[in-house]
Amino acid sequence: xxxxxxxxxxxxxxxxxxxxxxxxxxxxxxxxxxxxxxxxxxxxxxxxxxxxxxxxxxxxxxxxxxxxxxxxxxxxxxxxxxxxxxxxxxxxxxxxxxxxxxxxxxxxxxxxxxxxxxxxxxxxxxxxxxxxxxxxxxxxxxxxxxxxxxxxxxxxxxxxxxxxxxxxxxxxxxxxxxxxxxxxxxxxxxxxxxxxxxxxxxxxxxxxxxxxxxxxxxxxxxxxxxxxxxxxxxxxxxx
Ligand SMILES: [Mg+2]
Numbered sequence: 001x002x003x004x005x006x007x008x009x010x011x012x013x014x015x016x017x018x019x020x021x022x023x024x025x026x027x028x029x030x031x032x033x034x035x036x037x038x039x040x041x042x043x044x045x046x047x048x049x050x051x052x053x054x055x056x057x058x059x060x061x062x063x064x065x066x067x068x069x070x071x072x073x074x075x076x077x078x079x080x081x082x083x084x085x086x087x088x089x090x091x092x093x094x095x096x097x098x099x100x101x102x103x104x105x106x107x108x109x110x111x112x113x114x115x116x117x118x119x120x121x122x123x124x125x126x127x128x129x130x131x132x133x134x135x136x137x138x139x140x141x142x143x144x145x146x147x148x149x150x151x152x153x154x155x156x157x158x159x160x161x162x163x164x165x166x167x168x169x170x171x172x173x174x175x176x177x178x179x180x181x182x183x184x185x186x187x188x189x190x191x192x193x194x195x196x197x198x199x200x201x202x203x204x205x206x207x208x209x210x211x212x213x214x215x216x217x218x219x220x221x222x223x224x225x226x227x228x229x230x231x232x233x234x235x236x237x238x239x
Contacts, residue, residue: 005201005236007123007174008229009167011185012130015108015205016115017138022106023050029100030093041083053079072098102137108207110226115144117230125150127170127183129160129190150174161187162194171200184229188212192219203229 013019027050031038038046057075076090076097118124128135130153139145150173154160157169171178178199185191186205195202196217204212204219205226212219221232 004180005122005182005233007125007171007176007181008118008233009125009127009170009181009183009195009200010115011161011183011187011191011205012126012128012135012138014186015184015191016111016142016144018106018108022101022104022138023054025104025106026097026101030096033096034089034093037085037089038083041085045083049079049082052082098134102134103141105141107142108226112142112144114226114229115147118233119147121233123174123176124148125152125170125174125181127152127161127166129154131155161190162197164194164198167195167198167200171198182233188219189215193217203232205229 010016024047027046028043031043031046053075056078057071072094073090076093077087080087080090080093115124124147126139126148128151132153132155135153136145136151139148139151145151150170152166152170152173154166157166159166159169161167167181167183168178171181174181179201181200182203183191183195183200184203184205185195186207188204188210192202192204192212193215196219201220203221203223206212206222207224209224223229223232
């Protein structure tokens with residue numbers, strides 16, 4: 001890898017924003033707002049049902065995209081179904097969820113510090129598989145949105161990671177070649193594979209020490225904490 005890095009592009013969910021943490025916080029807000037509906041359901045049951053509804057409907061979302069609103073209402077319906085509760089509340093639940101979830105203060109450890117530290121030295125951007133109504137708000141909630149010169153979201157751009165085109169688009173918006181942009185992300189299949197295929201050097205954020213899948217693509221760097229991204233960039237620049 002050369003020392004000619006000019007930009008750093010980030011994934012958002014589970015790289016900068018703790019998606020699961022925010023979901024659980026949002027669920028607590030929802031349980032409070034709808035306390036009569038959820039009376040007698042304990043928190044663990046709520047959490048299990050929510051995570052299962054999210055898993056099931058995320059699979060649907062990435063299969064055949066219905067409208068965004070539909071998929072969110074559908075998730076709320078599945079959630080209520082799993083708890084044996086009245087599905088008539090699904091619309092209101094889905095609406096409240098979209099309102100509170102991206103406003104939860106749920107950074108991945110060191111996210112704002114890293115972005116702030118890199119901002120004077122690199123152009124910064126985001127490449128995320130996500131929906132615009134929640135994703136911009138998450139970056140605003142984290143207090144870092146203004147640091148990003150480009151924010152490319154799959155559901156606005158029309159192409160998702162790991163397709164190389166979404167990475168090329170972001171590099172192009174910054175006026176950079178792919179090899180000048182380091183990509184930082186937690187998903188091996190979407191982030192590491194996609195960005196490497198697009199010709200970007202990649203830092204795999206792997207906080208849980210997972211084994212990389214055997215997919216014939218290797219990352220350039222691997223870190224367990226976001227603070228280590230800064231250390232890597234310091235080393236690269238000094239060589
Ligand atoms: Mg991610």
